Amino acid sequence: MSKIEQFSWRETFSLILSKKVAVILLLGFSAGIPYFLIFSTLSLWLKEAGIERSTIAFLSWAALGYSFKFIWAPLVDQMRLPYLANWLGRRRSWLLFSQVWVILSIGFMALSDPGYSLWLTAGAAVSLGFAAATQDIVIDAYRIESADSYLQSILSSAYIAGYRGGMLLGGAGALLISDFLGGDSYSSISWSIAYLTMAFAMLAGVLTTLSINEPSADIGRETNSSSENLRLLLGFIVCAISFASSFVWLGPQLNSFKPELLEFFNNKALAGFLVETSRMFLSIACVFVVVKLVVRANVVPAYIVQRSYVDPITDFFERYGKGAMMILGLIALYRLSDIVMGVIANVFYADAGYSKQQIASLSKFYGLFATLAGGFLGGALSIRYGVYRTLLLGAILSALTNILFSYVAASEANSVLLAAAITADNLSGGLATAAFIAYLSSLTSVSFTAMQYAIFSSLMTLFPKLIAGYSGMMSLALGYEVFFYVTAALGIPAVVLVLILQRLIPITERNIE
Structure with missing residues (x-):
């Protein structure tokens, strides 16, 4: 046991x-x-x-x-x-x-x-x-x-x-x-x-x-010298400047394509989304080019880049083998249902006939306390029954509570009904988030804690936010009732992945003290 x-x-x-x-x-x-x-x-x-x-x-x-x-x-x-x-x-x-x-x-x-x-x-x-x-x-x-x-x-x-x-x-x-x-x-x-x-x-x-005290975990790994860290810092500054410069420069260049995209898709929001997404990824590509030049010029030696960026990623894939891609898939998809729904939530409340005061009091006040209660409940359940079981419960509840909003959309404005839906949604969201953060924490190696968790937390929201850019268009095309059913369905892959990973890759216990 x-x-x-x-x-x-x-x-x-x-x-x-x-x-x-x-x-x-x-x-x-x-x-x-x-x-x-x-x-x-x-x-x-x-x-x-x-x-x-x-x-x-x-x-x-x-x-x-x-x-x-x-x-x-x-x-x-x-x-x-x-x-x-x-x-x-x-x-x-x-x-x-x-x-x-x-x-x-x-x-x-x-x-x-x-x-x-x-x-x-x-x-x-x-x-x-x-x-x-x-x-x-x-x-x-x-x-x-x-x-x-x-x-x-x-x-x-x-x-x-x-x-x-x-x-x-x-x-x-x-x-x-x-x-x-x-x-x-x-x-x-x-x-x-x-x-x-x-x-x-x-x-x-x-x-x-x-x-507080410094963590007692024995890192037991090689760290960079002061001169190596200065060179790494210099390389980071160069890359940051290159990203900012390319991002600013690409703005007017890519905006010139908006009229053609607008004419082709006949959707202003989609045209803008495609331009800004292209701008982001092209800027990132420029950074990769700069990194190669910086390494080739020996501003930052290749072994420092290897130790700082490549080794944490290699360590993850070596530890989890064939299951690594499934884990990354779960990280990218687990919050998809909630985030896609959440982007359009306030717009839906207004369109459904609720006042700004009602939206503020219900979504902020009830939502806040429901999230906090759900968070501590998720933590307690994870300790009592295990992280995977709580992850599964959170994934199922997060999807099912989206269906409640479909019922709200089909009903007349009723603050009690909306409060119940928001409370259930935030309670399940808090539970799922607490279990998910615990799961991400268990995946990290103490040799690369900051780097690996930063990658996981960025991946956790990157794909859902990209998909959420289409939520306005989806809700207009489908109507709110069907849209909320679709967002619930987006939670199914996460449920399936949790069930598979629960059997494939058990969570290993790491003792600090």
Whole structure:
């Protein structure tokens, strides 16, 4: 009998009150604060400052760091920060560094006024995006390395709860502060105070970092020297500049093809999606060319690239063999049903006759608490019955709850009915996410924790978000009732893959202490 199956319900729930859970809860809170500060909160600030909608959309690129954090995750795995690492250890030093970086970036945003210094605001937002993504990389690595495998599901639940709390503060909290101080008219000072308050709230993460211990996991692997890390950092900077330059340059070049695509597909949204997707992948291709040139010029020696980027991928395929591609398939498809439905959810609520106030209160208030409850329930079930069983339950429930929205679409506007659907959807989503994060954590090797988990978490949302770009077109063509049935059907491959992998590749237990 495995260690996971030996816990009673009493022992299972007692784990929720452990110190490690409290630590991850606070670190998750620290990670969640910046999220909306470069998304919806920033967008509203820019709108009030009179910035054009197209420019606001352009600044959403500040969050690209979240999608491509695996590119610099090897720095976190390989590099020991001078002085700080000797004082705090490798993981805690990166934690403190990223948290201070987040605070400074938020502070610079607070001291800027986009109405007069848009580029200062934009620069600080980009800096915040990279700082926040770096913090995410380190927290994920710390969480995985600081506890045994059987605890990862509960720690995942705590991380989700903390992250959601931080998101709520950075979103609704910042808006309430700005509204209270500035009222209906635009006030740069009210926004500055709101952002400075968020920077102050980040001290919860800093104090947590200073009070915890370095993970006791014995990494037992070779790391780069200081000079090798500097060359790796230089190579990363060159690649980042090449990506940004090619992305900006390709914009007007590819936009010239929009009229032809619009005429061919007769769909403006699809034409725009194809142009932007091509722009992204061409920019990535440019980076690969630059990497080859950088290696050939010996700016970054080939063995460093091998150790930092190739070895983590090779390690994964060597450990899981023929099942590796199936695991990657599950990672790419597990959240497909939820994400495709979620993109169109608010639009559906409005079209179904619900007011903005109803949407906000039901989706944010009930949705938040249902997600938190589902997260801790998913963690408890994973410990009590195993991660695979909970993964399977989460995949089935996530698909079935989408069918509830088909029933909502066929009914008259009824806030009780919508609340029930949203609560069930978020409860199942929280349960599935907690189990899934625990599963991803179990797949990593402690030799490449940050890099491998960053790849998994990026893959987890990349394919679903690409497919979600068609959700508007699908809902128009099919109608909401049929659309929600289709999104439920999108969850079937994940169910099948969980059933196969449960028998093919059992989760191995990794003891940290």
